[in-house]
Amino acid sequence: MSDDAILIWGAGAIGGILGAYFARAGHPVHMVDIVEDHVAAMQTTGLHIEGPVEEFTQILPADTPATLTGKFRRVILAVKAHHTDAALDMLLPHLADDGYVVSAQNGLNERTIAARIGADRTLGCFVNFGADWLEPGRILYGNRAAVALGELDGSDTPRLREMHALFSIVEPDAVKTDNIWGYLWGKCGYGALLFATALTPASMSDAMEPAKTRPVFAKLGTEAMQLAQAEGIRPLGFNGFDPDAFRTNDAAGINIAIDTMVAHNRKTAKTHSGIYRDLAVRKRKTEVDAQIGVLVDIGRSHGVATPALALLCDLIHDIEDGKRAQSTDLLDLMVPVCS
Numbered sequence: 523m524s525d526d527a528i529l530i531w532g533a534g535a536i537g538g539i540l541g542a543y544f545a546r547a548g549h550p551v552h553m554v555d556i557v558e559d560h561v562a563a564m565q566t567t568g569l570h571i572e573g574p575v576e577e578f579t580q581i582l583p584a585d586t587p588a589t590l591t592g593k594f595r596r597v598i599l600a601v602k603a604h605h606t607d608a609a610l611d612m613l614l615p616h617l618a619d620d621g622y623v624v625s626a627q628n629g630l631n632e633r634t635i636a637a638r639i640g641a642d643r644t645l646g647c648f649v650n651f652g653a654d655w656l657e658p659g660r661i662l663y664g665n666r667a668a669v670a671l672g673e674l675d676g677s678d679t680p681r682l683r684e685m686h687a688l689f690s691i692v693e694p695d696a697v698k699t700d701n702i703w704g705y706l707w708g709k710c711g712y713g714a715l716l717f718a719t720a721l722t723p724a725s726m727s728d729a730m731e732p733a734k735t736r737p738v739f740a741k742l743g744t745e746a747m748q749l750a751q752a753e754g755i756r757p758l759g760f761n762g763f764d765p766d767a768f769r770t771n772d773a774a775g776i777n778i779a780i781d782t783m784v785a786h787n788r789k790t791a792k793t794h795s796g797i798y799r800d801l802a803v804r805k806r807k808t809e810v811d812a813q814i815g816v817l818v819d820i821g822r823s824h825g826v827a828t829p830a831l832a833l834l835c836d837l838i839h840d841i842e843d844g845k846r847a848q849s850t851d852l853l854d855l856m857v858p859v860c861s
């Protein structure tokens with residue numbers, strides 16, 4: 523017998539918001555996280571969601587992977603992309619035989635998950651709302667933004683409709699799509715721009731706006747969207763990111779897209795990306811290998827050079843390793859490769 527609860531594996535910024543909203547709406551939810559104080563807070567005083575979108579506190583059943591028991595049919599994975607494999611090692615003993623995993627993450631994690639459990643047990647998901655884990659039991663919900671769910675083969679299934687209805691509790695405009703890979707690749711392009719903003723201490727908007735370093739953002743987006751094309755994917759846009767403008771290297775279209783993304787991110791209480799927070803606040807490794815390194819590898823497999831993405835990867839590694847400090851100089855340093 524499997525447990526009817528929705529298992530949220532990784533109850534940080536994204537997983538925490540999903541779980542709190544689902545539970546408040548009356549759905550059975552079970553949270554899992556490796557941070558013991560956070561698990562204790564969710565069980566006792568509750569998970570506090572704060573910020574401009576909504577404020578509420580939700581007490582939630584929660585466990586660490588070590589104390590969890592039972593099998594679950596519906597699992598939402600929301601750990602950082604470089605923790606996907608380790609989290610799968612821990613969660614698979616709890617996945618029911620007829621169960622499936624939804625990846626509420628950035629990157630192409632659905633490939634990793636599908637390789638472990640099969641594409642038929644993997645549901646695709648794209649999230650672009652902004653959130654920060656502040657401390658045990660406290661999450662900032664910075665802004666609403668695009669969300670999409672889809673089966674990896676584009677089909678419409680009862681479980682897709684069920685998950686779409688659940689995510690619509692959090693984001694009423696969530697989309698049920700037959701092209702989830704298009705959204706995931708669109709986010710790979712936007713994600714590359716976010717990594718570039720994290721080379722600097724500036725907010726996402728302040729880092730992206732200046733004319734002199736726009737060629738860096740233009741080139742990163744173009745490399746990523748040309749890779750999507752090489753993979754046979756039709757990338758999709760959202761919240762200002764315009765994949766076609768980047769793919770075709772249309773300077774006017776890219777400028778409009780950057781202006782729109784800057785305006786979108788001026789409205790969030792989450793001023794800096796998750797990458798910035800990993801580097802500057804949490805002082806830990808980022809998802810760069812799992813998000814940008816993967817793109818460089820995909821480029822190599824197609825014989826497509828990705829000099830800007832490769833340099834971005836190196837610079838983020840240098841910051842992680844303490845060899846360089848976050849600075850707008852690092853964007854300047856990328857300009858010659860991107861012009």
Ligand SMILES: NC(=O)C1=CN([C@@H]2O[C@H](COP(=O)(O)OP(=O)(O)OC[C@H]3O[C@@H](n4cnc5c(N)ncnc54)[C@H](OP(=O)(O)O)[C@@H]3O)[C@@H](O)[C@H]2O)C=CC1
Binds near residue numbers: 534626649809
């Ligand atoms: N935050 C945001 O605004 C957005 C994030 N995303 C993506 O969503 C994904 C999740 O990010 P986010 O919620 O910000 O990350 P967080 O770090 O806030 O949350 C992840 C949580 O999972 C925990 N964790 C790590 N490994 C395991 C494990 N093996 N088992 C259980 N729990 C584990 C982490 O602990 P610890 O901290 O100790 O590692 C942390 O508490 C990422 O891919 C991110 O890029 C996408 C859109 C927006």
Ligand SMILES: CC(C)(CO)C(=O)C(=O)O
Binds near residue numbers: 628650651652794795
């Ligand atoms: C900025 C954001 C929230 C997308 O809007 C993101 O995906 C991140 O922080 O990595």
